[in-house]
Amino acid sequence: MDSAVAKNAAEPRSIDPVWTRIREAAQTAAAAEPVLAGTLHATILSQPKFENALSYHLARLAGTTEVPAALIRQTFEEAIARDPSIGEAFRADIMAVADLFRARGMALQLLTSGLALRRFADAVAARFQAVTVSLDGHTPELYRAIRGVDGLDAVVDGVRVLRARAPHVPVWARSTIHRHNFRFLPELAARARSMGLDQISFLAADVTSDSFNRPAGLPQVAGGAESPARLLLTADEADEFEAVVESLIRTHARELQEHRIAPGPDGLRRLVGYYRAHLRQARFVAPMCNAPWASLFIEANGAVRPCFFHPPVGSLRDRRLADLLSDAMPAFRDALDVPTNPTCTRCVCSLNVGLRSKLW
């Protein structure tokens, strides 16, 4: 089964918003201050991952004549390789942010890779009303190939511990389907079931927006190894994917009906249509969505977006949220026609809340 991974020449790389932002800041600083460029290159820009940058930096600080920096760095990186949750812990000030929102009476859901769930199980159980973990591979090999870390066992273990500590907290899986895992929908569903997850949802890979901290103007469908377009399916793969989806709809009718697998048959067929549309074999079709009427998206840098994919309508650094809600957001909604909007027709993650939800 894992031969499907080996067959694909372009190796996928995981998305790391924290590391992307650090690199962007370093690039900007290096351009503005040439005298710092060498240091920034050595400490950040030449490092492949956040963990490598940290190990380089910490080893330089801690190294002595007796215990040289190279040895400290090697030990540090061996520890990270053994326990990938250490890397996620470096990025985690999420609990402090969660407490801030909870103090204002908000109900919170956590979307996480799941690598550090075991470590933070008690903290998560105390703060979040639902948890979604990423599950892009059903075997350790496929998981590592897609996400770049040997982490499936850590996710499985983290879910097990969280379920034991907080059986009342629903735990879902989210699986981004692309050319590296499209053959394995049934296996991913089986893996989610064996982990005791309440649901697994499948979505397509976004290759056209600047969401997920991708730089604006990123080369898209015709891009090189760094482009998300490497995740698109070939025509033969799209045919194969369609067969996988139709088989899943037949063999997993009950799980689909009970929403233990999502989306339903129409949504699963839309995944196939999305990849066919990129091959110009079909038209892009917008989903039913009222996200900008029921939610908004605030980025770590203060940018306020109407949803994950549309450009910001303003920034909290410049204006109060209440002001953006009273003019910029209504203006955006007035101009938006979801069925025809080019961003909406290529959307991979929509929201369609029912009438009982509060709309703006």
Ligand code: SF4
């Ligand atoms: S369809 Fe997607 S891009 Fe369009 S408003 Fe909804 S979430 Fe945003």
